[in-house]
Amino acid sequence: MYNRKSGFGVVIIVVLSLLSACVTPPTGSQLRPPTATGLPGQLDLKAKFEKANIAYQEGRLVEAERWFLNIVMAHPTLADAWFKLGNIYYRSGRLAAAVNAYEEVLKIDNKFEQAWFNLALTRVSQSVEVIDQSLSFIEPDSPYFDQALALKARLINKVNEGQSDKKEAPSNSQVHVVGEVNE
Known part of the structure; x- marks a missing residue:
């Protein structure tokens, strides 16, 4: 005789297993950038850095980010790769x-001067972003608005005093950067 409870349980298990396939997180191989010369695993570290740096220099930040992420996943103590990722994130407003x-760079090498500067610049940009957000909630006649x-x-x-010889980063309403990161 058919047991309704067990039949319902089987249906639930089948539905849940099908749904779990929809929310499977990406694997490392899905994060790797495609290459004309083969899979990233087939390239040595120097070749990966070359591809990443070329993409970065040409302004292809999404591709450069994928390469540098691939590098730090395989070599998490490479400060230069983390540094370039920081620059990519800053330049894209993240x-x-x-x-x-x-901060990853500085955990690896606390004497990495450019990383200290870029971290400070990024924190200032975050502060400006917070101020911009606050202005929509502070009444214009409040002394806090002027402050x-x-x-x-x-x-x-x-x-800008510290970067008078550098051009200012382009900004828009979504990106609150206040200067250029050191390359």
Whole structure:
């Protein structure tokens, strides 16, 4: 005789197993960039760095990011790869990811001067972003509104003083960068 409870249980198990296939996280191989010369695993570290740096220099940041991610997954103590990832994240407005990447650099090499500078610049950019967000919640006639604007101006001016010989990064309403990272 057919047991309704066990039949329902089988249906649930089948449905759940089918649904689990829909939410399977990407594997390492899905994160690897395609290459004309073969799989990234077939390339040595030097060749991967060359491909990553060429993509980076040509402004193909998505491709460069994939290469550098592939490199740090295989070689997590390569500060230069983490540093380039930080620059990619900063340039694309992903400031929290940039902070994480620069902090990885400094865990590996706490004397990496450019990483210290870029981390500080990224934190200032985050501060400017917070100020911009706060201005939509602070009443314009509040003394805090003027203080927030003054703080934003001081932060941006301080960064620009230190980078007077560098051009300022392009900005838009979504990206709150206040200067150029060191390459």
